[in-house]
Amino acid sequence: MATLDDVDVGSSMTLxxxxxxxxxxxxxxxxxxxxxTQIRLVRKNHLGGFVEVEVRRSRVSLRLTEARNLHVTGVTx
Amino acid sequence: xxxxxxxxxxxxxxxxxNTGKSTLFNALTGGxxxxxxxxxxxxxxxxxxxxLPDLSTAELVDCPGTYSLSARSREEFLALEAVAGLPPIGRxxxxxxxxxxxxxxxxxYLTLQIIELGLPVVVxxxxxxxxxxxxxxxxxxxxxxxxxxxxxxxxxxxxTGIDGLKRQIAALLHAPQRARPKWCWQPTDARLxxxxxxxxxxxxxxxxxxxxxRRDAIALWALLSLDDDxxxxxxxxxxxxxxxxxxxAADAAGRELERExxxxxxxxxxxxxxxxLRQTRQVNRFSDRIDRVLLHPAAGFVLFxxxxxxxxxxxxxxxxxxxxxxxDAFALGQSGLRSVLAPGLFADFLVDGVLAGIGAFxxxxxxxxxxxxxxxxxxxxxxxxxxxxxxxxxxxxxxLNGRAFVPLLSGYACAIPAILATRTMDRxxxxxxxxxxxxxxxxxxxxxxxxxxxxxxxxxxxxxxLRQGLLMTAMYVFATLMALVVALVxxxxxxxxxxxxxxxxxxxxxLPQARVVLxxxxxxxxxxxxxxxxxxxxxxIAMWLLLxxxxxxxxxxxxxxERATLESxxxxxxxxxxxxxxxxxxxxxxxxxxxxxxxxxxxxIGHRIEPALVPLGFDxxxxxxxxxxxxxxxxxxxxxxxxxGIGSDADPEDxxxxxxxRAATWPDGRTLFTPLMCLSLMIFFALACQCMSTLAVIAxxxxxxxxxxxxxxxxxxxxxxxxxxxxxxxxxLGFG
Numbered sequence: 001m002a003t004l005d006d007v008d009v010g011s012s013m014t015l016x017x018x019x020x021x022x023x024x025x026x027x028x029x030x031x032x033x034x035x036x037t038q039i040r041l042v043r044k045n046h047l048g049g050f051v052e053v054e055v056r057r058s059r060v061s062l063r064l065t066e067a068r069n070l071h072v073t074g075v076t077x
Numbered sequence: 078x079x080x081x082x083x084x085x086x087x088x089x090x091x092x093x094x095n096t097g098k099s100t101l102f103n104a105l106t107g108g109x110x111x112x113x114x115x116x117x118x119x120x121x122x123x124x125x126x127x128x129l130p131d132l133s134t135a136e137l138v139d140c141p142g143t144y145s146l147s148a149r150s151r152e153e154f155l156a157l158e159a160v161a162g163l164p165p166i167g168r169x170x171x172x173x174x175x176x177x178x179x180x181x182x183x184x185x186y187l188t189l190q191i192i193e194l195g196l197p198v199v200v201x202x203x204x205x206x207x208x209x210x211x212x213x214x215x216x217x218x219x220x221x222x223x224x225x226x227x228x229x230x231x232x233x234x235x236x237t238g239i240d241g242l243k244r245q246i247a248a249l250l251h252a253p254q255r256a257r258p259k260w261c262w263q264p265t266d267a268r269l270x271x272x273x274x275x276x277x278x279x280x281x282x283x284x285x286x287x288x289x290x291r292r293d294a295i296a297l298w299a300l301l302s303l304d305d306d307x308x309x310x311x312x313x314x315x316x317x318x319x320x321x322x323x324x325x326a327a328d329a330a331g332r333e334l335e336r337e338x339x340x341x342x343x344x345x346x347x348x349x350x351x352x353x354l355r356q357t358r359q360v361n362r363f364s365d366r367i368d369r370v371l372l373h374p375a376a377g378f379v380l381f382x383x384x385x386x387x388x389x390x391x392x393x394x395x396x397x398x399x400x401x402x403x404x405d406a407f408a409l410g411q412s413g414l415r416s417v418l419a420p421g422l423f424a425d426f427l428v429d430g431v432l433a434g435i436g437a438f439x440x441x442x443x444x445x446x447x448x449x450x451x452x453x454x455x456x457x458x459x460x461x462x463x464x465x466x467x468x469x470x471x472x473x474x475x476x477l478n479g480r481a482f483v484p485l486l487s488g489y490a491c492a493i494p495a496i497l498a499t500r501t502m503d504r505x506x507x508x509x510x511x512x513x514x515x516x517x518x519x520x521x522x523x524x525x526x527x528x529x530x531x532x533x534x535x536x537x538x539x540x541x542x543l544r545q546g547l548l549m550t551a552m553y554v555f556a557t558l559m560a561l562v563v564a565l566v567x568x569x570x571x572x573x574x575x576x577x578x579x580x581x582x583x584x585x586x587x588l589p590q591a592r593v594v595l596x597x598x599x600x601x602x603x604x605x606x607x608x609x610x611x612x613x614x615x616x617x618i619a620m621w622l623l624l625x626x627x628x629x630x631x632x633x634x635x636x637x638x639e640r641a642t643l644e645s646x647x648x649x650x651x652x653x654x655x656x657x658x659x660x661x662x663x664x665x666x667x668x669x670x671x672x673x674x675x676x677x678x679x680x681x682i683g684h685r686i687e688p689a690l691v692p693l694g695f696d697x698x699x700x701x702x703x704x705x706x707x708x709x710x711x712x713x714x715x716x717x718x719x720x721x722g723i724g725s726d727a728d729p730e731d732x733x734x735x736x737x738x739r740a741a742t743w744p745d746g747r748t749l750f751t752p753l754m755c756l757s758l759m760i761f762f763a764l765a766c767q768c769m770s771t772l773a774v775i776a777x778x779x780x781x782x783x784x785x786x787x788x789x790x791x792x793x794x795x796x797x798x799x800x801x802x803x804x805x806x807x808x809x810l811g812f813g
Contacts, residue, residue, distance in 0.1 A: 063469065
């Protein structure tokens with residue numbers, strides 16, 4: 001099991017669970033980032049402190065610090 | 078007429094952000110839109126008239142774009158209020174849900190939530206023409222049958238399908254009973270059903286409006302939205318308590334209510350979508366190629382700064398000639414008006430009070446329009462979402478939103494457009510914090526004041542330009558640091574907000590549409606002129622009254638008699654003698670204006686506040702300048718010209734003005750404008766809120782005088798304290 005912030009750019013994976021504040025979890029889930037969903041890490045910008053994921057045909061950016069709350073599995077590049 | 082006033086229909090347009098919702102709204106209304114406010118919150122409410130094919134009309138309301146009806150903040154609560162029509166808004170007759178066809182899955186989530194509310198719904202499937210490029214096909218009929226609501230494919234940009242959408246709206250408005258859609262996802266799990274029932278019972282009757290399904294829909298909303306640290310004050314305690322109890326029980330049983338509800342809806346979408354949606358091929362997004370550069374860790378920031386530099390330059394280079402023309406036009410108008418009116422108080426009032434007051438707010442228009450042109454392009458192209466992400470880390474360190482960068486930068490040109498530009502932020506708290514620190518940015522109106530004072534501190538000579546330049550730079554750095562400190566302090570105290578996660582969609586890049594951009598630019602400009610403009614005009618007239626009255630003061634000399642003598646002498650004089658007499662008349666006028674101003678109410682206030690100014694090194698004459706600068710900071714220069722008797726058209730380079738200032742003394746003979754005093758005065762101008770237009774715009778944007786009053790008090794206090802520290806500290810160290 002890994003967290004989204006330490007996955008390599010371009011990897012596809014399955015979202016296992018969401019942690020952290022309730023508002024963060026709700027917002028992620030409402031944008032389609034639910035446990036069991038296939039996602040892809042499109043971009044990681046360490047300087048800006050954010051990552052971008054592809055989920056259900058759309059793109060969502062979130063902070064690196066918040067990406068730590070997304071546990072993922074089956075990471076393939 | 079069918080659409081009589083008694084049966085005025087309301088149609089709400091809802092949808093995700095970046096779905097072309099505003100474009101569709103404008104296409105449906107023909108651009109005839111009134112901008113108002115939602116009750117109790119400073120969020121714009123756009124209302125237009127929808128003309129239907131059957132000649133009836135309906136009121137079309139634009140709901141702010143949102144990914145979900147769930148809410149944590151007051152701003153997010155607006156989505157439920159507007160779509161469901163909670164009191165006092167009133168239930169709409171129909172909801173048009175705008176769906177971006179290329180992002181259909183995520184858009185359907187909101188659609189399902191809206192369908193649950195039991196209102197007649199039409200889905201406007203926008204950007205239908207972009208499906209082939211996205212490698213997708215949608216079977217519209219099957220989609221409509223699956224969802225149980227009409228689906229109309231449209232292309233809002235070029236108007237394709239708008240007539241069909243209008244026909245569908247008209248049909249539904251006349252047969253609302255049959256139009257009530259059924260829930261797509263049904264919460265069948267017994268435990269979740271029990272949670273919904275328990276919460277449903279606590280939904281206020283006024284919200285449920287006698288409708289059981291709507292009651293359940295609001296119960297689901299409450300289960301997703303309410304918790305201990307939400308900012309929703311309008312929610313009844315009973316409802317909140319019920320949600321708290323059910324969630325606590327669910328948590329204890331190892332269940333996750335939010336997940337059950339959200340996953341329920343997405344599971345329905347995932348299982349039903351394949352019936353009408355085919356992904357025929359995977360496509361490489363064009364936007365990805367752009368973002369590889371624009372969001373690159375190095376190049377992305379460099380390009381962002383380049384774009385910002387360009388924007389900032391444009392604010393000056395494009396606006397300057399326009400501002401010049403406006404000023405010239407008003408000057409021409411003023412002299413024209415004066416020539417046709419009989420000289421006297423009424424002419425002075427019209428020319429120096431009213432016309433100058435109108436000029437005072439019209440000059441802001443070029444920068445406002447240029448800034449909103451850029452903001453419109455950034456927003457409509459999709460770049461603004463990238464700015465929010467790129468600048469998040471930097472701005473968050475100061476408790477500010479990433480989107481605050483552009484308004485703060487614009488503050489270096491002028492606070493007025495910058496404060497209006499905070500509208501790009503959704504959260505009121507973020508807007509307010511940004512608005513409160515923008516007036517600390519060194520705006521261009523401070524430059525003439527600095528110019529005059531720096532020249533007094535560093536007289537000409539070898540190396541003077543360099544030292545003057547360094548001093549100017551130091552003032553910029555100082556003010557910027559103060560703004561950051563104030564943002565940090567206010568953001569941790571008065572405007573302390575909960576930490577908001579940054580989870581935002583990166584919309585695909587799209588070519589900005591001239592119509593959309595120009596329309597928003599025009600609306601902003603028009604609203605500024607009518608709303609903020611009136612406040613600024615009233616303030617200008619008040620300033621004029623303070624500087625002009627009372628008229629019946631006893632003057633030290635008989636100016637009229639002296640002027641009459643000189644004028645009669647000029648009749649017989651010729652050549653150099655005549656010129657000399659004209660100069661003496663001008664000097665006499667300037668002396669009289671100076672004496673009258675010193676005796677005016679403003680002058681009296683200057684005297685009255687002198688005790689507060691002396692510790693900073695200023696006398697009452699500087700006090701008049703500070704008061705006069707309230708009209709606009711650069712007016713300080715001409716105020717000094719008036720007070721020191723050289724007339725009202727002095728500029729910072731004026732040698733006579735500089736000489737007069739250098740010669741000015743305290744009653745005991747000490748020099749007034751010492752270098753230390755000038756530094757203290759510059760610090761005062763850097764920090765004090767010497768600008769009534771700024772306060773007027775903050776009042777307009779926050780709908781009240783509380784925040785402008787706070788801005789004025791905190792900035793003036795800060796200015797006074799730091800000027801005091803500089804002046805008294807400098808004295809103690811033996812300077813000045």
